[in-house]
Amino acid sequence: MKMENRQSDSSKTEPYASRLREERVRVEPHQGKFCARIGISRNRQSFFENGEREMRSEYLELIARHGLDVSYILTGQRGGDRLDQRESMLLSMFRALDDISQCTILLSGMRMAPEGAVHFTPAAVVEQIVAAVQGVGGVGPAAAGTVHESQPEFKAERDV
Structure with a gap:
């Protein structure tokens, strides 16, 4: 029986991975703090940001709720107004x-x-x-x- 390899071909995920990291840094420069906020391990986030894992819809929905521009991550095109870090923090607190x-x-x-x-x-x-x-x-x-x-x-x- 062949085990499914959950790792992705990094050449396919590289553009997404670099834009994911860029967006995460825009919202929260500290990876550990970001991971604690969204409830995933730092290792898992690193895998996504290094293109070692494919991002699934559940993860994309999660990061969108925390202020990352998923449209930009997937297409390279900005979706709507871009919030800076302070605006993103204010919006997160306001929604809570x-x-x-x-x-x-x-x-x-x-x-x-x-x-x-x-x-x-x-x-x-x-x-x-x-x-x-x-x-x-x-x-x-x-x-x-x-x-x-x-x-x-x-x-x-x-x-x-």
Whole structure:
């Protein structure tokens, strides 16, 4: 009986591996910290970054949830806006917060941002808070992707 060799031909995975490493360094320069955050061993991550293992869909989904641009890793083309390390850290923390905490951060950010830099109103954030308190839904992890008719759609866009 022939054992399946799970190692890949590194010539096929090399372009992906180098872009994976580039993306991981952009999000978290320390490989050990990155591995602890996503819950895999450092050896496994090294195998991926060295092209010794093929990345499967489960792994790609995992790293996408932690801010890596999977589109770029697979195609070499950037998908959408690229977040720098601080933006990625802020987004990860924001997503981990409950609805009311997220709304508090939005209100605080509105007060600190230069005039015209955000494109939603305090009233829209307050409506999100009311919806969260009433259990209608909101902007937090539990309601990700959920939009209710009673909730205004809003998103902050940075002026470039």
